[in-house]
Amino acid sequence: MNIIEKILSKAAGMNEVVPDQIIDAKIDYAMINEITGYLVANYFRDVGAKKVWDPNRIAIILDHTIPAPTAEAAELHRIVRAFAREFSIPGFYDVGRGGVCHQVMMEKGYVKPGEVIVGADSHTVTYGSLGAFSTGIGSTEMTSVFITGRLWFKVPRVVKIDVSGEFSKFVGAKDLFLHVAKEIGFSGATYMGLEFGGSTVKDMSVSSRMTLCNMAIEVGAKAGIVEPDDKTTNYVKSKTSDSFTLLKSDKDAEYERTMDIDVTNMSPQVACPDAVDNVTTVSELDNIELDQIYLGSCTNGRIQDLQVAANILKGKKVSTRTRLIVVPASQEIFVEAMNTGLIQTFVEAGAAIATASCGACYGGHLGILASGETCLSTTNRNFIGRMGDPNSKLYLSSPAVAAASALTGQITDPSKLR
Amino acid sequence: MIVDANVLKYGDDINTDLIIPGKYLVITDEKRLGQHAMDGIDPDFYNKSRNGSILVVGENFGSGSSREQAPISLKNAGVKCIVAKSFARIFYRNAINIGLPILECADLWSEVRDGDTLSIVLEQGTITNKMASRIFQANPLPPFILDIIQHGGLLNKLKKSL
Incomplete structure (x- = not known):
């Protein structure tokens, strides 16, 4: 199995999963911001739910409209702030406390390798940079996750992107992804996973890997991911004392297709x-x-x-x-x-x-x-x-x-x- | 479930920012969101759609953001069903979860015109163009997805289970 199949099979409590299989997965962490989260808070009350599945596995991060530019935006803040207080969510980040939700998720140690994380924001795919399976979902599904801690997924077909060569000065992860986007096309990876590997990716900082995985959604992908290594372990250990499992792709893992990219001589x-x-x-x-x-x-x-x-x-x-x-x-x-x-x-x-x-x-x-x-x-x-x-x-x-x-x-x- | 309405036809790669631009995401009133649906591509959309429409679109409809405001705005602008050549992943799930029926049909787009009347049987995925007396077959919805739509959305299902 490839890394995404391994993570999803673990989350579904199964020995093996195959592409296109529909599975019911346990969610390790769930994140909302104010733009998508106010809907979650409203829906949560509408359905008559009384408690969240686990307040320690939820992050609520204000980031799109901070500080509030209008009274309407302030109202969104008010709704999610009240929700965070009512359900005693420790991972609540108000104006001046956090920043962009995905950066905060990484910095605060909420992202760990081998885990399944969903966020009500499309750039949730960023956490694949630490070897987690993470993807964006809507507010209605997030309401269901807040109540049940579970969600269905279709196991994605995965494209392996093998990157070799050394970047020239002033060239890096962003240039690599834009090149990939040109090759794959705007909707070329819809419903698929992108696994980034090879010597160039191994040499990249976690910050650069975040840039790569962050943009996976821009070609329609469900997830972007990098196999965890020592850099991953060092990063996560610097953020949390929680234990975690490093899952990696098998040598004989199957892929939808493989792309080879040499970044030598790539210009910005x-x-x-x-x-x-x-x-x-x-x-x-x-x-x-x-x-x-x-x-x-x-x-x-x-x-x-x-x-x-x-x-x-x-x-x-x-x-x-x-x-x-x-x-x-x-x-x-x-x-x-x-x-x-x-x-x-x-x-x-x-x-x-x-x-x-x-x-x-x-x-x-x-x-x-x-x-x-x-x-x-x-x-x-x-x-x-x-x-x-x-x-x-x-x-x-x-x-x-x-x-x-x-x-x-x-x-x-x-x-x-x- | 049978959906009857007139066609509003648009092209490929209509993303969530065209469906509901970022500046409207602070609007909490769903009816008002509906008035801004497709604002990025057709400012007159609401007037065309308000009495009921079936959106017929090309490839990769709803790419980009996870904003559920995108399908919510369309639903509140009178859209009864969306038939696309293909959908982006998050939009696809969001539309189903709010109870907005959507179908994938590769053949329909080139065979309909703005204003044609369609009749869609969701359970079978059959689409009849009444103007041309032609029937098209969409990819049938899996039973668990049809079940969510028949409940009027995932929240109604959740309510029952609590």
């Missing part, structure tokens, strides 16, 4: 409007003027990402033809970015810093685009109107390309900076 990749698979290399994009650059999100808002950008920006100024918005993915990252001087670098360069949150990524607030504006963002989706007006344009890139472009005001290859 950019997804152009309006689809994540509309990918080209940065050098192909001449004179794309940018009104805004956005650095942040569960995809690329971690300390490693901020460090890469700060190294490029240090002692320089953001071009007066554009604006840069930096949003650390969590409060912990914000503190580390202050302690290491990164925040100082960004502010001195002329960037606006926003509170740890989803920010403008989903088009809510903190950097919404006007009609006709163009933005380069380190986030994960560039759907029409994703960050604001339907007539705005969104390009996606790595933090390195974002920082270089902030200095010039147009899409720029960081290796070409003088």
Whole structure:
């Protein structure tokens, strides 16, 4: 069996599962934010449930609309806050306490290898970076999980992506995924799992593996996953004293298909409007003027990402033809970015810093685009109107390309900076 | 269950941000969500659909976010059933769970026009285009999914079990 089949068979209490089999799985952890979670809280009352299955296996994290930009958003906060208090949920993160839900889930030790985690947010696939099976679900199903602690799954067919070669300077996990998206296509992995492996992935930090798995949903995948190793173990042990099991794919594991990618000589990749698979290399994009650059999100808002950008920006100024918005993915990252001087670098360069949150990524607030504006963002989706007006344009890139472009005001290859 | 309504036809890859843009996710009133359904692709959608419609769409309908507001807004805009060439995974489950019938049928899309009247028998997955007197066969829904839809959604099933 491959790693996903092993995790799902364990969760279903079965010796073996096969692709397309429908199973009933035990859930190890469940997460909601305020956007999806207020529906869960309302549904929970509607059905007359009196208690949650296990308050210690639930996280409630405000992240999309923090601090509340409108009274309507504040109402969502009120509903989930009251729910968290009523059911004594220890894993509740209010405004100023957590940050983007997926980053908080990882930092607080709620994600462990071999476990099954569901979240009412599509980027829940991020936790595959620690060898867990994790996927996004809707609010109605989450209500059922909150009550029963179980959920049905169809065992996915899995595509193995074997990555070899060493990245050039300024090239990394984001570029690799955008390349994969171009190869697989926007809906090319619908209902499937993506297992990332090979020497390049083994050499990657957990932070980079998060970027890879986070974007699995962008090609329709149900899960992205990396086999756990020493890096995984060290990361998890630094976050929790709970025990966990490292499940790995068998040598003779079966896959839907295998893709081999060599990253040697890969140049920075950019997804152009309006689809994540509309990918080209940065050098192909001449004179794309940018009104805004956005650095942040569960995809690329971690300390490693901020460090890469700060190294490029240090002692320089953001071009007066554009604006840069930096949003650390969590409060912990914000503190580390202050302690290491990164925040100082960004502010001195002329960037606006926003509170740890989803920010403008989903088009809510903190950097919404006007009609006709163009933005380069380190986030994960560039759907029409994703960050604001339907007539705005969104390009996606790595933090390195974002920082270089902030200095010039147009899409720029960081290796070409003088 | 039989669904009769007129067709509203759209193309491939209609994602959740087109169905209900992020700025509307703070709206808690389902009727108001319905008024903004498909806002990203057809601002006049609500007026076209409010008296009942069957959405006929292409590949990968509902890709992107896990927001249940996407099927909720469509249901509250009068959509009675969605027939797609294919659906994105989370949207597929969400629609069923809120009791919005959906079917996958590869052949229908190219054979219907906006405004055609369809009659759908959900149990059998048969779709009749009354304008052209033609019958199409969708992939039949598995019994446990049909059961959720016949209950009017997963919450009604949960209520019974508690």
